[in-house]
Structures are given as structure tokens and as C-alpha cells.
Amino acid sequence: MSLNxxxxxxxxxxxxxxxASSPLDNKYIWTFWGAVLTVLIAAxxxxxxxxxxxxxxxxxxxxxxxxxxLAVFLSKL
Numbered sequence: 001m002s003l004n005x006x007x008x009x010x011x012x013x014x015x016x017x018x019x020a021s022s023p024l025d026n027k028y029i030w031t032f033w034g035a036v037l038t039v040l041i042a043a044x045x046x047x048x049x050x051x052x053x054x055x056x057x058x059x060x061x062x063x064x065x066x067x068x069x070l071a072v073f074l075s076k077l
Contacts, residue, residue, distance in 0.1 A: 028077065031073065
């Protein structure tokens with residue numbers, strides 16, 4: 001019964017429900033794109049700093065770190 005009451009409250013004021021979830025969504029969006037940018041910069045820096053290491057090796061480890069980030073990031077959603 002209380003579930004129907006909560007649903008009807010959200011239907012009456014959908015803008016309030018959207019405002020309540022909006023800052024949380026923005027935080028996750030900024031965190032994700034910040035991590036993407038960090039990985040991109042790290043890959044370019046490592047490629048520049050380690051000229052003797054093949055690019056595929058650098059990419060492999062960068063993508064491993066990014067996969068670990070995604071696992072933690074998605075588990076917290």
C-alpha cells in the first residue's frame with residue numbers, strides 16, 4: 001500500500017524527483033569522464049616517456065587499470 005502512495009507522490013511532482021537525482025547523476029558523469037581523460041593523458045605520457053616500450057604493452061596496462069576503475073565505478077551505482 002505504501003509503495004502505491006510513494007509512486008503517486010512521484011507522479012504528482014516529477015520535477016522534484018528529477019531535481020533530487022540530478023546532482024547525483026552529474027557527479028557520476030563528471031567522475032566517469034574525468035577517469036577517461038586521465039587514462040588518455042596517462043597513455044600519451046607513458047608513450048612519450050617510454051619510447052622503447054611497444055604501444056600495445058602500454059595500452060594493455062592502461063586498459064587493465066581502466067577496467068578496474070569501471071568495475072568499482074559500476075558497483076557503486
